[in-house]
Amino acid sequence: MSVLRNSRQAISVSDEKLAARCARGRVIVIDDDVQILAALAALFELEGYACETYTSALAYLDILNFPSPSFPGPCCVLCDIKMPGLSGLELQRRLASLGDTPLLFMSGDSGAQEAVSAFRAGAIDFLIKPIDVDVLLASINRALACSSECQQAQIRRDVLAARIAMLTERERDIARRVAAGQTNPEIAAKLNIALRTVKLHRQRALEKIGAGGTVDLVRIADEVGL
Template identity: 40%
Template sequence: MNQSTMFNVTELRATSQAQAEQRAAKGIVFVLDDDPSIRSSYERLFTLEGFVCFAYDSAEALITGRTIDAERLNGPRCLLCDVSLPGKSGLDVQEALGSEQAMMPFIFISGVSSEVEVVQAYRKGGYAFLLKPIDISELLATVSSALVLSGNRQQESAELARLQAMVMQLTERERAVIKLVLEGCTNPQISDRLRIALRTVKVHRQHAMQKLGAKNLVELTRTALRSSILC
């Protein structure tokens, strides 16, 4: 391979990655179905809708492959999962990946399912349960709403991480001052309780509010409540 060809390949890979990232920002749909024709149909459908789609033929393939396949992609995601599968069922997958449902809502599909299976799927955090034959409009609407939910939860998680990072910047004394502020104590009261000078209280309070990005008591309270650390 000559140097020119190497540059072309590198550029092509970069372009493909950029396109994948753009699609992932709209949504990543994981599909689990043992029927190859159905998997292909889902892949075509979701690709045409502008999503990234990864399809798997078994629970084992999904469990081991999903993280690797979407390793470099960020975006809302959901799982479209057939309940009846050879080996591990869709409900077994839910059991194995249950902790991921908050960020990756599970949508179950089944031709024939008992009420027990439906109830079990919902009780364990399933987002939706669709029965075959699937209405395409209903499927796309369900997937879209699941991706919106996933995106909102990802944003909430990122915001919480940002707030927690700000709180971690506080010194032990700044934390103590802010906790008393949130309890409704005045600066003189804080000075008495912590046995430090009033001026020192004001300095700690000012520094803490700057670190937390709070301009006033209302913003400080909001940050503290959302971070669930200072309360």
């Protein structure tokens, strides 16, 4: 039932459907039990999500090393905590430095200690087997919603950061001062340059950043820094 997909596969005719599913949400399931993988994959696909399955944490990490073009959309990882090779908690440590994909754990007979470690390290949820389907789906929904938000915010930050990167040193400096509330004459005095020069840099900075006015600039400065 379950189809193992990785992002390296060639573009095929089924990609349209896959893209649609990915847009809704992509669930990455990692478990050494193939039966469970199959069952979960079937469940998630039935719910309209895209699903990728891996039989080990390493297999998943391998895929991540190929920054292949994947369909956009929210994404979360559902991972068994007890697996041969890399355990779930170890995977979590390695993922932490990479991105901000929400991580959910599944556990059979683990004690409280593992759950605590998982949450401390930032896990978004910890599901104890036997897992209720509704609870699982609700949890996955939360995780995907969280991922979606993060991604949107990240995209916005990236766009703005790219624009800010286009500023020259002078422009950035003056934009910073403007965002700090300094007036043009004040800035001119501080930098020992002509008022006209300040105005010019200020204007250029606003243009490059794409801020409609000073008010926008302040918000952008507070959001992504300058």
